[in-house]
Amino acid sequence: MKNKKIIIIGGGVIGLGLGWQLAKAGTSVSIYERDEAGRAASWAAAGMLAPLAEAHTEEPELLKLGCQSLARYPQWVAELEADAGMPIGYRMEGTLIVGLEPDDTHQLRHLYTSQQNLGLDVEWLTGRAARAIEPALSPRLTAAIRCESDHQVDNRLMVKALQRAYQKCGGALHENNAVEAIHIENGIATGIKTLAGEKHNGDVIVLSAGCESAQIQGLPDDLRPPVRPVKGQMLALQMEAGITVKNVIRTVRARYPTSVYLVPRTDGRLIVGATSEEMGFDTRLTAGGMFELLRGAWEAVPGVYELPLLETWTGLRPGSRDNAPILGETPVESLIYATGHYRNGILLTPITAYEIAKLILTGETSETIVRFRLERFLR
Ligand SMILES: Cc1cc2nc3c(=O)[nH]c(=O)nc-3n(C[C@H](O)[C@H](O)[C@H](O)COP(=O)(O)OP(=O)(O)OC[C@H]3O[C@@H](n4cnc5c(N)ncnc54)[C@H](O)[C@@H]3O)c2cc1C
Structure with missing residues (x-):
C-alpha cells in the first residue's frame, strides 16, 4: 500500500489527522480542501474531550468509542506536538x-x-x-x-499543528481547490474531479468533507453519507x-x-x-x-x-442520522468514509486517524470501528 496514492477530500481535523498518519507511514497523500484547511467545524469547535459529560444511555457504542479516543489522547498529543514542534493546549482539569x-x-x-x-x-x-x-x-x-477524566484541547492550535505535521511528513495540501465529484468506474473509486476541472487518479479515495460530505457528486444516491x-x-x-x-x-x-x-x-x-x-x-x-x-x-x-x-x-x-461517525469501507471499492463526527469530532480525531490509517495500510477493519461503517444505514 505504501506505493499507492491516497486522495483525501476535506482538510478539517479528520482529513489532516488521517493524512498526517498516512504521510508519516510513507504513503503518497494529497488533501484537496475547498477553502483554507481546518477553518470549518474544526475551527469553530470548543475542543471539549467530554465523553462522560455527553454520555447518553441510548448511545452506548458512541460512548465507548469516545472513551477509547480519549484514552489515546496523551499519545496523540505527545506525537503531534513532537512532529509539529508546537503545543496544542491539552488540559486535564476536568x-x-x-x-x-x-x-x-x-x-x-x-x-x-x-x-x-x-x-x-x-x-x-x-x-x-x-x-x-x-x-x-x-x-x-x-x-x-x-x-x-473529561479533558479539553485547543482545537485551533490542533488544526495548525496537524497541518504543520502533515506537510513536514511530506503530505501535499491543495487549498482553495474544491472537489466536485468522485469518479467511480465499475464499482471502484478511481479518482476525483476538482471544481476547476482537473482530474486526479488515486488508489484510495477518502471522503472527509464534514457537513458537506453528502454534496459531492458521483456517488450513487443510496451511498451518499447521511450527514447534515x-x-x-x-x-x-x-x-x-x-x-x-x-x-x-x-x-x-x-x-x-x-x-x-x-x-x-x-x-x-x-x-x-x-x-x-x-x-x-x-x-x-x-x-x-x-x-x-x-x-x-x-x-x-x-x-x-x-x-x-x-x-x-x-x-x-x-x-x-444516529449521531455517530461514519467510518471505514463502503460498497464502492477503494472508497472510504471518515465523516459525520457531529458534536464529537475533536474528541474522535485520534481514533479516526489511527484506525482509518490502519485500514488503508493493512486492508483490515478493526473491531473498534467495524460497527460504524456506512453499512448500518443500508440494512
Ligand atoms: C459550535 C461547535 C462546537 C463544537 N464543539 C466540539 C467539542 O467541544 N468537542 C468535539 O469533540 N467536537 C466539537 N464539535 C464538533 C467538531 O468540530 C466536528 O465534529 C469536527 O470538527 C469535524 O471535523 P471534520 O474534519 O469532519 O469537518 P470540518 O472541520 O468541517 O472539515 C471539513 C472540510 O472539508 C472541506 N470541504 C467541504 N466540501 C469540500 C469539497 N467539495 N472539496 C474539498 N473540501 C471540501 C471544508 O472546507 C472543511 O474544511 C463542535 C462543532 C461545532 C460547530
Whole structure:
C-alpha cells in the first residue's frame, strides 16, 4: 500500500489527522480542501474531550468509542506536538456540570444515575463543594457532577499543528481547490474531479468533507453519507483577574432551551457555546442565540458580565442520522468514509486517524470501528 496514492477530500481535523498518519507511514497523500484547511467545524469547535459529560444511555457504542479516543489522547498529543514542534493546549482539569435551581438538580440526578449505570467515573457534589473548586461559580448553584477524566484541547492550535505535521511528513495540501465529484468506474473509486476541472487518479479515495460530505457528486444516491449541518453559535470572552475558571463548566437548565458550556483556554480566552440548530447551511449569528449564550454563562458565572467580548462565530457540525461517525469501507471499492463526527469530532480525531490509517495500510477493519461503517444505514 505504501506505493499507492491516497486522495483525501476535506482538510478539517479528520482529513489532516488521517493524512498526517498516512504521510508519516510513507504513503503518497494529497488533501484537496475547498477553502483554507481546518477553518470549518474544526475551527469553530470548543475542543471539549467530554465523553462522560455527553454520555447518553441510548448511545452506548458512541460512548465507548469516545472513551477509547480519549484514552489515546496523551499519545496523540505527545506525537503531534513532537512532529509539529508546537503545543496544542491539552488540559486535564476536568468538567463540572452544574445546576442552578431545584428543577436542574432533578435533571442532574437523572444524568448522574445514567452515568453511574454506565459505570462512569463521576462524582456528585453539593453547590458549596463545587464552588470550593471553582469560586467564580454562582452562589445560586444547587448541585454539580464532576467528570474529572473529561479533558479539553485547543482545537485551533490542533488544526495548525496537524497541518504543520502533515506537510513536514511530506503530505501535499491543495487549498482553495474544491472537489466536485468522485469518479467511480465499475464499482471502484478511481479518482476525483476538482471544481476547476482537473482530474486526479488515486488508489484510495477518502471522503472527509464534514457537513458537506453528502454534496459531492458521483456517488450513487443510496451511498451518499447521511450527514447534515447542525448549526452552533459561539462566542469568546477575555478572562480577567478575579473572574477566571479552570475547569470546563457545563450547565443543565431544565426550564431554558439552551444549556451552555464555558471552556477556559490557556491564553485567557473563555469560550462560551453553543446553540444547536437545524438551519441547513445558514451560518448567520442571531440576537437570540447570543442572548441565550450570554444569559446562560452569566447565570453560572456572574462575573462574566464584566468581561470583554472578543469574538463571535458559528460553525456547522457534521451530524449523521444516529449521531455517530461514519467510518471505514463502503460498497464502492477503494472508497472510504471518515465523516459525520457531529458534536464529537475533536474528541474522535485520534481514533479516526489511527484506525482509518490502519485500514488503508493493512486492508483490515478493526473491531473498534467495524460497527460504524456506512453499512448500518443500508440494512
Ligand atoms: C459550535 C461547535 C462546537 C463544537 N464543539 C466540539 C467539542 O467541544 N468537542 C468535539 O469533540 N467536537 C466539537 N464539535 C464538533 C467538531 O468540530 C466536528 O465534529 C469536527 O470538527 C469535524 O471535523 P471534520 O474534519 O469532519 O469537518 P470540518 O472541520 O468541517 O472539515 C471539513 C472540510 O472539508 C472541506 N470541504 C467541504 N466540501 C469540500 C469539497 N467539495 N472539496 C474539498 N473540501 C471540501 C471544508 O472546507 C472543511 O474544511 C463542535 C462543532 C461545532 C460547530
